[in-house]
Amino acid sequence: MDRLPKPNTQALSWFFGEFKKKTLNLEPKYQRNPIWSIGQKCFLIDSLISDCPIPQVFLNIQSKGSGASRKTIYEVVDGQQRLRAILEFMEDTYSLVETTAKSYPVSPEYTPHIGKRYSELPPEMQDRIWNYPLAVQELRGWGAAEIRALFRRLNYVVEKLNKQEMRHSQYFGEFVAAVEKLAEDPFWDSINFFTRRDSNRMRDVEYVSELFVIAIDGVQDQQRTLDEFYADYDVVFPNKARHLRLFRRTLESLDSLSEVLAQTRFKKKADFYALFAAVCDAVRNRGAVIDLSKAEPALRKLDNNLSIAPENMTASASSYYSTVIEGPNKLAKRKSRKSHLHELLQSHVAEFDR
Numbered sequence: 483m484d485r486l487p488k489p490n491t492q493a494l495s496w497f498f499g500e501f502k503k504k505t506l507n508l509e510p511k512y513q514r515n516p517i518w519s520i521g522q523k524c525f526l527i528d529s530l531i532s533d534c535p536i537p538q539v540f541l542n543i544q545s546k547g548s549g550a551s552r553k554t555i556y557e558v559v560d561g562q563q564r565l566r567a568i569l570e571f572m573e574d575t576y577s578l579v580e581t582t583a584k585s586y587p588v589s590p591e592y593t594p595h596i597g598k599r600y601s602e603l604p605p606e607m608q609d610r611i612w613n614y615p616l617a618v619q620e621l622r623g624w625g626a627a628e629i630r631a632l633f634r635r636l637n638y639v640v641e642k643l644n645k646q647e648m649r650h651s652q653y654f655g656e657f658v659a660a661v662e663k664l665a666e667d668p669f670w671d672s673i674n675f676f677t678r679r680d681s682n683r684m685r686d687v688e689y690v691s692e693l694f695v696i697a698i699d700g701v702q703d704q705q706r707t708l709d710e711f712y713a714d715y716d717v718v719f720p721n722k723a724r725h726l727r728l729f730r731r732t733l734e735s736l737d738s739l740s741e742v743l744a745q746t747r748f749k750k751k752a753d754f755y756a757l758f759a760a761v762c763d764a765v766r767n768r769g770a771v772i773d774l775s776k777a778e779p780a781l782r783k784l785d786n787n788l789s790i791a792p793e794n795m796t797a798s799a800s801s802y803y804s805t806v807i808e809g810p811n812k813l814a815k816r817k818s819r820k821s822h823l824h825e826l827l828q829s830h831v832a833e834f835d836r
Contacts, residue, residue, distance in 0.1 A: 487540065487619035494530075494568060494614045500556055501569050507557040508566055510542075510629075517709045519716030521655055523567040524578050525586035530568070530611045532589035538617035539565060540636065542629055559621065559629055560636045572611065574599040581717055585655040646688035649709070655716035657691075660726060665690040669733045673744040675754070689751060696759050697729045697766075701820060703813035732762045735772045742778045746785035752810040756819035760827060764834050777830040784826065798822075 500506040529536050539561025546555055558565060570576060577599045581588055595603055600611070621629070643651070649658065665687045670676055676686040688708075695702055695711050702708075715722075736743065736758065747753050764772055787799035795803060805819040828834045 487621055490618045490620050491615045492618050493612070494572070494616060495612045497565060497616070498569060498572055498612075505553060505555050506565075507555055508562050508569075510557050510559065510562070510633075517713040518563050518567055519653060519655065519713040520576060520579050521581050521586045521717035522652070522713075523571065523576065524581055524592075525588060526564060526567050527571050527578065527611070528586075528588040528592040530614050531595075531607060532591050533610070534589075536564060536616070537561065538619055540619045540621060540632070542621045542624060557629075559633055568611075572600050574601050577602075579717060582655060585717065644683055644685070644688075645705075646684040646691075649712050650684055650687070653712050653716050656719035656722060657712050657715035660719070660722065661691045661694050662687050664694060664726075664729060667730075667733060669737060672737070673740055673749060675743075675749060692755065693758050694725070694729055696755075696762050697725050697732065701759050701813065701816045703816075704811045728762065728766055731765045731771050732758060735761050735765055735774055738773050738775045739778060739781065742781050742785075746782060747788060748781060748785070750806075752806055753819070755811075756805075756816060757823050759816070759820040760824040763824070764827070767835060768833065772831065772833055774827065774831055774834075776832075777827050777834075780826050780830050 497506060501508075526536065528534075540559040542557040542559050544555045544557060545552060547553055578592065578596050580593075580596050595607070600608060603611075621632075624632075650662075670686065676689075680686045680689075688705075691708055691711070692702070692705065695708065698711065699707075739748075743749055743754070748757055761772070761774065784799060784802065787796055788803055792800065792803060802819065802822045805815045805822070809815060810819075824835075
């Protein structure tokens with residue numbers, strides 16, 4: 483029974499003090515959740531302002547060192563994102579923003595203080611946050627394997643959530659709504675691009691998110707920046723209509739290649755990513771949909787050349803092939819594959835980049 487988590491409460495001022503003393507470890511070596519958006523952070527602060535309860539945190543209490551240098555370390559097993567958002571606000575790292583009612587419906591106490599940082603709030607409101615009692619479960623004497631097992635148990639249900647399912651459960655704003663709508667476009671069904679399994683586990687939305695980021699900021703290195711786009715464009719999404727228009731025009735352009743997409747390797751996600759990126763750039767420059775049908779024979783020829791043994795490939799096919807093996811989603815490989823397809827399309831479609 484001594485090893486059971488011990489329920490306790492600590493004021494947020496205690497967490498702030500331990501954080502300043504560097505005895506609060508907010509970065510344990512467990513799987514991390516997606517990045518919180520400013521909307522999520524402010525919605526949490528509103529909970530503190532309006533005296534609403536927030537979920538408890540789990541702390542693993544460890545003693546390190548010996549003698550006079552001995553100190554206690556509080557490792558956050560669960561609740562890292564919540565505590566980080568609160569402590570950042572208490573340090574004046576960000577100010578309260580106007581949230582959307584649909585995504586993050588804040589209380590009447592919140593709205594008069596939009597644009598303010600913690601130090602700019604009325605003293606009584608600062609005190610309300612400073613003294614807010616947070617429920618804590620304390621763990622003592624637990625080993626690393628037990629802590630990891632507990633973390634998994636706290637964060638996963640029945641079947642482990644993949645990254646996109648976690649994003650879906652965490653973000654409610656502009657970006658996630660946009661990409662989930664784009665994933666429903668009839669274009670994907672017309673070329674049988676996603677499997678039922680993809681849709682059931684939201685891998686279709688995740689992939690469409692990657693493509694949408696191309697329309698916003700170009701080719702990315704694997705999925706390393708995806709969480710940042712979900713967070714940064716959760717509440718405020720500058721130029722949303724322009725980005726959506728570019729994405730849809732790119733799909734409409736690719737629809738002129740629907741048969742080759744459905745029948746060749748360009749249905750594969752790595753190849754389609756590069757093709758989408760090449761076409762997206764051309765559509766952005768032209769400001770209109772482009773008929774790509776004249777490039778169909780060249781794309782089929784490349785597909786055929788890539789189906790033979792590597793040692794028998796043409797120089798051009800071999801160069802492309804090198805980008806789809808051993809880390810095809812790395813930035814350099816993606817850019818090289820995009821460049822190859824850009825040249826192919828440019829040489830067969832008169833209005834491409836004209």
